[in-house]
Amino acid sequence: MQWKNTQGVSWVAVDWGTSHLRIWLMSQDNQVLDHNSSGQGMASLNGAAEFEQVLFDCLQSSLVDDDTLPVVCCGMVGAKQGWQDAGYAAVPHNPLQYQTPVALPTKHRQLWVWVLPGLCQQQPADVMRGEETQIAGVLCEHKDFTGVLCLPGTHSKWALCCEGEVVSFNTFMTGELFALLAKQSVLRYSVMDEQWCDEVFHQGVSDGFNNPSQFTGALFSVRAKDILGSGAAQFGKARLSGLLIGMELAGTKPWWQGQKVMLLGDSLLQSLYKLAMDQLNIDVVLMDATQMTLAGLTAAYERQG
Amino acid sequence: MQWKNTQGVSWVAVDWGTSHLRIWLMSQDNQVLDHNSSGQGMASLNGAAEFEQVLFDCLQSSLVDDDTLPVVCCGMVGAKQGWQDAGYAAVPHNPLQYQTPVALPTKHRQLWVWVLPGLCQQQPADVMRGEETQIAGVLCEHKDFTGVLCLPGTHSKWALCCEGEVVSFNTFMTGELFALLAKQSVLRYSVMDEQWCDEVFHQGVSDGFNNPSQFTGALFSVRAKDILGSGAAQFGKARLSGLLIGMELAGTKPWWQGQKVMLLGDSLLQSLYKLAMDQLNIDVVLMDATQMTLAGLTAAYERQG
Numbered sequence: 001m002q003w004k005n006t007q008g009v010s011w012v013a014v015d016w017g018t019s020h021l022r023i024w025l026m027s028q029d030n031q032v033l034d035h036n037s038s039g040q041g042m043a044s045l046n047g048a049a050e051f052e053q054v055l056f057d058c059l060q061s062s063l064v065d066d067d068t069l070p071v072v073c074c075g076m077v078g079a080k081q082g083w084q085d086a087g088y089a090a091v092p093h094n095p096l097q098y099q100t101p102v103a104l105p106t107k108h109r110q111l112w113v114w115v116l117p118g119l120c121q122q123q124p125a126d127v128m129r130g131e132e133t134q135i136a137g138v139l140c141e142h143k144d145f146t147g148v149l150c151l152p153g154t155h156s157k158w159a160l161c162c163e164g165e166v167v168s169f170n171t172f173m174t175g176e177l178f179a180l181l182a183k184q185s186v187l188r189y190s191v192m193d194e195q196w197c198d199e200v201f202h203q204g205v206s207d208g209f210n211n212p213s214q215f216t217g218a219l220f221s222v223r224a225k226d227i228l229g230s231g232a233a234q235f236g237k238a239r240l241s242g243l244l245i246g247m248e249l250a251g252t253k254p255w256w257q258g259q260k261v262m263l264l265g266d267s268l269l270q271s272l273y274k275l276a277m278d279q280l281n282i283d284v285v286l287m288d289a290t291q292m293t294l295a296g297l298t299a300a301y302e303r304q305g
Numbered sequence: 306m307q308w309k310n311t312q313g314v315s316w317v318a319v320d321w322g323t324s325h326l327r328i329w330l331m332s333q334d335n336q337v338l339d340h341n342s343s344g345q346g347m348a349s350l351n352g353a354a355e356f357e358q359v360l361f362d363c364l365q366s367s368l369v370d371d372d373t374l375p376v377v378c379c380g381m382v383g384a385k386q387g388w389q390d391a392g393y394a395a396v397p398h399n400p401l402q403y404q405t406p407v408a409l410p411t412k413h414r415q416l417w418v419w420v421l422p423g424l425c426q427q428q429p430a431d432v433m434r435g436e437e438t439q440i441a442g443v444l445c446e447h448k449d450f451t452g453v454l455c456l457p458g459t460h461s462k463w464a465l466c467c468e469g470e471v472v473s474f475n476t477f478m479t480g481e482l483f484a485l486l487a488k489q490s491v492l493r494y495s496v497m498d499e500q501w502c503d504e505v506f507h508q509g510v511s512d513g514f515n516n517p518s519q520f521t522g523a524l525f526s527v528r529a530k531d532i533l534g535s536g537a538a539q540f541g542k543a544r545l546s547g548l549l550i551g552m553e554l555a556g557t558k559p560w561w562q563g564q565k566v567m568l569l570g571d572s573l574l575q576s577l578y579k580l581a582m583d584q585l586n587i588d589v590v591l592m593d594a595t596q597m598t599l600a601g602l603t604a605a606y607e608r609q610g
Contacts, residue, residue: 080532088533125530155491155525171525173490180485185478186460213517213555220460220476224430227385228393250518 001058005034009062011070013297014055016077017130018042018154022290023058030298042076048104051083056108068112072101072301074133074293078115088120088127092165095119095132096139096299116300119166126171130293131157133300134264137292139164140299148259150252151289152269154179158252170255172248175269181240187219190226190236197235198275204242205276209250218243245276256282264289306363310339314367316375318602319360321382322435323347323459326359327595330367335603347381353409356388361413373417377406377606379438379598383420393425393432397470400424400437401444401604421605424471431476435598436462438605439569442597444469445604453564455557456594457574459484463557475560477553480574486545492524495531495541502540503580509547510581514555523548550581561587569594 003025010028014021019041025033040054055071063069078086086102089095101114118129131151139145144163151157154175160168182191207218222236249256260283263273270286277284308330315333319326324346330338345359360376368374383391391407394400406419423434436456444450449468456462459480465473487496512523527541554561565588568578575591582589 120529120533122533125526125533127529127532170522171529173521173524176490177521180489184485184489185481211556212520213552213558215517215520215556216478216482216549216553217475217556219478221430224425224432224476227432228425228427228430244521247518248521251516251520251522253518 001036001038003034003036003061006062007033009033009069011072011301012059012062013294013301014071014073014077015075015130015133015293015297016042016051016073016082017075019044021054021058022293024294024297025062026298026301030302032294042079042082048083049107051077052106052108052111052113055113056111059111063110066110068110070301070304071111071113072116072297072304073113074116074297074300075130078102078117079129082115083113084115086115086117088118088129089132091119091121091169092162092167093119093132094139094165095136095296096143096164099132099136099300099303101300101304114300114304116297119169121169124170126169128157128159128169128171131159132166133296134289134292135159135161135166135296136299137295138262138264138287140295147262148255149262149264150256150273152263152265152273156248158255160255170252172251174244174248178240178244181219182237185219186223187236187240190222190234191240193236195235195237197238200235201238201242201272201275202279204239205246205249205279206242208243208246208248209280210246212247212250215243215247241272242276245273249276249280249282259283260285262287264292266290306341306343308339308341308366311367312338314338314374316377316606317364317367318599318606319376319378319382320380320435320438320598320602321347321356321378321387322380324349326363327598328363329599329602331603331606335607337599347384347387353388354412356382357411357413357416357418360418361416364416368415371415373415375606375609376416376418377421377602377609378418379421379602379605380435383407383422384434387420388418389420391420391422393423393434394437396424396426396474397467397472398424398437399444399470400441400601401448401469404437404441404605404608406605406609419605419609421602424474426474429475431474433462433464433474433476436464437471438601439594439597440464440466440471440601441604442600443567443569443592445600452567453560454567454569455561455578457568457570457578461553463560465560475557477556479549479553483545483549486524487542490524491528492541492545495527495539496545498541500540500542502543505540506543506547506577506580507584509544510551510554510584511547513548513551513553514585515551517552517555520548520552546577547581550578554581554585554587564588565590567592569597571595
């Protein structure tokens with residue numbers, strides 16, 4: 001990992017997910033000195049020793065003599081299949097105030113590594129890991145936040161907060177279903193092209209929202225249109241995105257109706273969800289997911305003090 | 306392909322799908338002399354020459370001197386990616402009366418091969434290939450059938466017939482979605498076990514039917530229960546089957562409400578759909594899918610004279 005600036009690193013913030021590793025080198029006054037990312041996510045690593053070696057290789061140039069370097073991590077690194085199981089805190093829970101990092105034993109004594117636990121809910125059964133740190137980041141700016149958060153992704157999360165506590169949440173497999181259908185199903189031939197059409201997307205949102213039970217029927221129609229088609233682009237990707245997001249918004253209507261929704265995501269997903277939410281007149285505020293992750297990790301580091 | 310009886314074969318019926326090849330050796334009076342199947346489906350073959358060679362190898366022992374042997378095929382063998390595109394007849398259409406086989410050129414002059422075309426519908430766009438022959442088989446027994454047919458499978462088909470004509474149909478990707486989710490998604494760890502529980506299946510049917518928009522949320526809950534679980538079996542396969550079939554039955558309610566449904570399928574799928582239909586008080590009659598395929602192929606052969 002190439003760094004431009006490794007001078008005066010006071011601590012390190014790490015978002016270590018299934019497919020990506022993101023690292024921020026932080027100064028004593030919590031400014032970002034440098035940041036970097038790689039594809040060395042949980043899915044590509046096996047066992048604690050590999051995780052530690054990857055981290056050590058990334059941070060070697062930031063280490064000074066025998067000084068210890070605190071590293072605060074969130075994400076799938078704390079899953080059973082990750083570096084070490086960091087467990088889950090049960091809702092209701094305020095991740096900004098009470099998220100207690102789990103210290104990991106390391107062979108390199110200069111590395112002082114903590115991992116943040118996830119959140120769990122018994123009824124209905126649900127878990128999150130990584131998103132709780134983004135929520136903590138939101139709570140840094142809005143201490144006693146009451147309202148709804150939407151965090152789209154492979155597994156989209158909807159969380160209901162009450163005076164700073166996450167009281168319940170719900171996961172939708174929207175992103176994973178999109179990837180499976182777009183890459184592995186009979187639809188893959190019809191979703192390959194990158195062409196996009198907002199109108200087709202909006203029609204998909206409308207159909208998915210109003211007729212969720214027709215979802216798998218609407219899917220096959222994408223393929224059939226292609227088989228019977230005149231060769232005209234039918235924008236399969238926009239249609240599939242729209243149907244899936246529309247269905248998610250139908251399923252979460254009790255969450256967002258009459259509420260302001262805080263939408264956290266990467267720029268592409270956020271813009272798609274924003275388009276769909278505007279269409280359904282959902283009152284939405286955009287927040288930057290990466291900045292919230294960093295704010296949540298910073299708050300956890302400061303709490304450890 | 307091993308045969309017990311290849312004496313006096315008058316013609317051959319073939320159901321050649323994506324993953325399977327099924328062959329019946331027929332006598333002059335349309336009795337089955339012998340039958341066989343293999344995994345040499347369309348997906349494992351490439352180009353017309355390969356299809357013909359496979360068929361020739363299977364039938365070699367039934368050929369007598371220079372006599373021609375008529376072979377009537379249905380299924381994906383007639384798709385663009387199959388032996389040769391046999392096209393689609395447009396609904397409304399009576400496949401028993403008007404299904405016109407397409408003759409294929411062959412290098413082996415003894416083989417006289419026909420392929421039956423599929424059915425298509427422009428609005429909403431839909432196609433079927435193979436199921437139209439099963440429907441023709443049903444029409445052999447019920448000439449002027451008016452009612453609803455359900456043909457569960459990788460791509461479940463629902464067809465509305467009026468006085469023997471298929472007037473419209475609708476495809477649901479239920480089976481393909483089940484396979485993708487059970488084998489390739491994060492649920493694969495929770496759906497592996499073969500244990501089954503009717504009660505869990507029925508709850509899934511009820512949830513999928515009543516809350517289709519919650520589908521992808523209900524899916525993730527299967528995984529979360531496993532992560533948080535006490536180790537007790539939660540019957541993920543029964544839950545996933547139930548949710549998907551329940552959602553299909555919600556989407557097809559306008560088709561089956563107040564109607565008698567003829568249910569054609571292999572025995573496992575048929576019994577699951579029957580369980581779900583009984584639960585929703587749907588009036589259902591079971592028919593054997595394989596026998597209907599054979600009846601449809603026989604009718605097509607007789608029509609060719």
